[in-house]
Amino acid sequence: MTTPLLEARDLNHVYFLRHGFLKQPAPLRALNGVSLTINEGEILGIVGESGCGKSTLARILLGLETPTSGDVILEGRPVSSYPQRERALAVQPVFQDPYGSLNPSMSVEDLIALPLHVHKIGSRQERQQKVARMAEQVGLPRRALSASPNQLSGGQRQRVAIARALVSGPRLVICDEPTSALDVSVQAQILNLLLDLRAEHRVAMLFISHNLSVIEHMADRMMVMYLGRVVEAGSTQQIFAAPAHPYTAVLRDSVFSPDDDGGVPDLGLRGNFPNAMNMPSGCVFHPRCPVARPECATTEPFLTQAHDASRQNACLFPLN
Numbered sequence: 001m002t003t004p005l006l007e008a009r010d011l012n013h014v015y016f017l018r019h020g021f022l023k024q025p026a027p028l029r030a031l032n033g034v035s036l037t038i039n040e041g042e043i044l045g046i047v048g049e050s051g052c053g054k055s056t057l058a059r060i061l062l063g064l065e066t067p068t069s070g071d072v073i074l075e076g077r078p079v080s081s082y083p084q085r086e087r088a089l090a091v092q093p094v095f096q097d098p099y100g101s102l103n104p105s106m107s108v109e110d111l112i113a114l115p116l117h118v119h120k121i122g123s124r125q126e127r128q129q130k131v132a133r134m135a136e137q138v139g140l141p142r143r144a145l146s147a148s149p150n151q152l153s154g155g156q157r158q159r160v161a162i163a164r165a166l167v168s169g170p171r172l173v174i175c176d177e178p179t180s181a182l183d184v185s186v187q188a189q190i191l192n193l194l195l196d197l198r199a200e201h202r203v204a205m206l207f208i209s210h211n212l213s214v215i216e217h218m219a220d221r222m223m224v225m226y227l228g229r230v231v232e233a234g235s236t237q238q239i240f241a242a243p244a245h246p247y248t249a250v251l252r253d254s255v256f257s258p259d260d261d262g263g264v265p266d267l268g269l270r271g272n273f274p275n276a277m278n279m280p281s282g283c284v285f286h287p288r289c290p291v292a293r294p295e296c297a298t299t300e301p302f303l304t305q306a307h308d309a310s311r312q313n314a315c316l317f318p319l320n
């Protein structure tokens with residue numbers, strides 16, 4: 001068996017929130033026993049409503065946050081044993097907001113070259129060549145290299161962010177809602193660009209979105225998250241054809257407005273998205289589940305294999 005590129009084992013993350021000056025901080029479980037693997041060159045999609053823990057997971061995998069418990073293993077070694085430089089070279093981010101993540105006082109060329117500069121890769125001339133090649137691959141015109149990011153459109157800025165993420169040759173790119181802030185007309189272009197770059201560079205991606213149709217387009221395998229837990233995982237094609245968890249089925253059948261802003265979509269479910277500080281008993285989805293039975297309020301389901309070893313779901317009464 002080949003070693004996965006990245007493995008997360010039983011990640012738990014708790015934030016402590018203080019309500020009121022004198023009150024004791026109360027725990028909010030943002031991640032609850034999340035495990036995953038990403039293989040070389042593979043795209044793993046993570047989907048779920050706002051607040052389900054997607055960005056917390058991304059930040060932990062990027063090393064921007066330390067999990068309360070659990071392990072992250074990169075190419076068979078715990079990430080804690082990696083020097084920061086090596087980890088940053090192996091795993092690069094592309095965030096949602098291309099406006100906030102690009103320093104407007106730098107030129108596009110310097111922005112793309114930043115990882116090469118920080119990690120002292122290549123001579124000045126080699127860096128320039130790499131940046132020019134990368135800019136061409138992401139479809140930026142040559143004249144954009146001397147521009148400030150403020151002079152570019154949202155789609156072009158995201159191309160800069162993607163070029164910067166890929167220029168140092170990472171093995172994994174973590175894309176957190178990379179097209180949610182863009183105009184509908186450019187979203188598909190950026191998604192297809194990421195697919196082309198994956199094919200060309202054999203780079204793996206963790207692709208986070210609240211929109212299941214984006215995940216369907218992008219991901220080889222996918223995980224559905226709800227209130228910090230994984231409720232279904234498996235091949236994207238199989239899950240779309242026959243979702244096992246009622247939450248996945250609701251997400252699949254909901255109609256997303258193409259220009260929704262990444263907030264909580266209207267899934268037509270009874271009840272609101274629950275408060276993560278006051279988790280429902282039994283199955284955490286049961287208060288909103290269209291097919292819940294009495295046992296669902298009292299018995300907690302665990303993520304278990306179904307169909308074959310590649311699929312898992314956490315439902316007492318799976319649909320398929």
Ligand SMILES: Nc1ncnc2c1ncn2[C@@H]1O[C@H](COP(=O)(O)OP(=O)(O)OP(=O)(O)O)[C@@H](O)[C@H]1O
Pocket residue numbers: 015016017028029030048049050051052053054055056057210262276
């Ligand atoms: N720094 C923080 N301090 C306290 N609570 C946090 C913090 N970051 C996230 N949370 C809480 O943790 C839970 C998971 O948040 P997270 O941002 O990871 O979810 P998400 O699925 O990425 O949502 P979104 O798409 O809105 O970013 C939420 O209840 C959120 O309010």
